[in-house]
Amino acid sequence: MVKTNFHRLIFLFSLFALLSVFPADMEAQCAMCKQAAETSLKSNPNSIARSLNSGILYLMAVPYLLIMFIFRKQIVQLIKRVFKKQTEAEIN
Numbered sequence: 001m002v003k004t005n006f007h008r009l010i011f012l013f014s015l016f017a018l019l020s021v022f023p024a025d026m027e028a029q030c031a032m033c034k035q036a037a038e039t040s041l042k043s044n045p046n047s048i049a050r051s052l053n054s055g056i057l058y059l060m061a062v063p064y065l066l067i068m069f070i071f072r073k074q075i076v077q078l079i080k081r082v083f084k085k086q087t088e089a090e091i092n
Contacts, residue, residue, distance in 0.1 A: 033052075037052045
């Protein structure tokens with residue numbers, strides 16, 4: 001049991017260390033992508049840079065939809081509880 005907890009601790013520490021290293025590299029890519037899109041938009045107003053915002057919104061929506069699908073039962077129960085409390089408050 002102690003060995004398992006030790007392995008978990010090592011795994012979590014290494015995961016944290018790994019994730020803390022990558023964001024610095026990721027920020028540079030975002031700035032480069034934004035600059036390329038702005039330059040493309042200035043040189044040609046009908047370029048693909050116009051679709052960049054909708055592409056970003058699409059990529060942002062997919063994880064939220066996936067989370068909603070996974071936790072759909074809990075979300076429905078929460079909504080039912082909220083509406084039940086509202087109707088009880090209206091009756092009183």
